Amino acid sequence: MPSGKLDGKVAVVTGGSRGIGAAVATRFAEEGASVVIGYRSGGEEASELAAKLEGSGARCLAVKADVASPEQTSALFDRTVEAFGRMDVLASCAGINHFGGLQELTPEMANQLFGVNTQGQLFAAQQAARHMTAGGRIILTSSNASRRSIFQHTLYAASKAAVEAMVRCLSIELGQRGITINAVAPGATKTDMAAKNAVKYQPPGLGLSAEEWLSLSYALDHVATPAEVAGAYVFLAGDDAGYISGRTLQTESCVF
Template identity: 40%
Template sequence: MERVAIVTGGSRGIGRAVAERLAADGQAVVIGYAGNEVAAKTAVAAVEAAGGRAVAVRADVAEEGAVAALFDAAEQRYGGVDVVVNAAGVMVLGPVAQLDLDDLDRMWRTNVRGAFVVAREAARRVREGGAIINFSTSVTRLSLPTYAAYAAGKGAVEVLGPILAKELRGRRVTVNSVAPGPTATDLFFDGKDQATVERIAGMSPLERLGTPDDIAKVVSLLAARDSWVNGQTVFVNGGAA
């Protein structure tokens, strides 16, 4: 039976790389996106050009009705849901003393509430033998200045995973988090000058930024049927932390 994956935040960056990789693995992919319809259609076209199957569905991950509709679309089009990758995220940087609380609320609405809403729906609907994969960040270990609010929210996501894994005992559904290090995406480059980018890239012994494909490879492993990895946070950062 063909496996079916939902990838939120799947229209760009790491999410798109994950969608393409899971499609290459033979899964039908439902790409959830927040608002950029052009990017979502481009991602679907890339999957289809490579011989895969995909559809894009707009959904705000923090809205339970929208998330339920996203899962409904996957079930109606492909017959069920086996893998859920919650890659949707918002990042606003700033020192604790200066961070605008509206920015904090906006980040946490997507990164914490959104992760919980998606995980809750996945816990209800993912078929036996499936996988739920959330996204954290290696900054929870690196402790970089200006990342406090973002990393704190991702820390909440890390705690969610092992608890949900235990709650799903008996269904052979794994729940893990992936914690990327600095990765070459638009989200990472936003607001950084070249010197900052080079300094951060040099933190890894491999002396480079990660790529979305580096992260997608790990997600592919965690999404495999009957994986033995469960309740874990997997740090993918080239040895920076």
């Protein structure tokens, strides 16, 4: 049951129109936060979610912003402070996936992946911190792919591993201002992106279905739901995580 852990806080959730981001926005609102849902292309979904959360008594706003654009990212946080008067929590959930062999990779692919997954999160953290005071919470999103050897998943894994390095280094700088920064590294989660790519995570030639492979790969007996993963963001956003910074929280143990 919600316990008001985020009462009075103002939170921005990038990539908040669907998947893990939508679940995080929902949980933040349930815990008492005013929530800004950042989205790039899911305008209808973001507006519907904002209306649903407002109908439940939360203050909520949907704002279009492509995190690959530093200018749009800056405007997102300016709009947040304009609407709600402060900025307390960032949950950076926007991201894109990629599979491809070494000889197929192009500079354009690398620029796109790192532009969203790495640079997009770096500048979201920068702009959030610009408005935060002591007690601020920045939560980025990595992936368990950053620690695993996955066939033809090089660009994505590298873009997420860089996020964990940023979190470690920025924890020192932001800690001087009383702001924590951490990351969540989800495993397999029931999202549109996972449904499209789940079968690709197994070694080549194994030939299992996505469900068979996932059931063998993780310690728990089911693939996570976005709501289950969102709990990690709620924890890191709250007072109980006030002395945790520079860390990456994995949501589930990978067997393989």
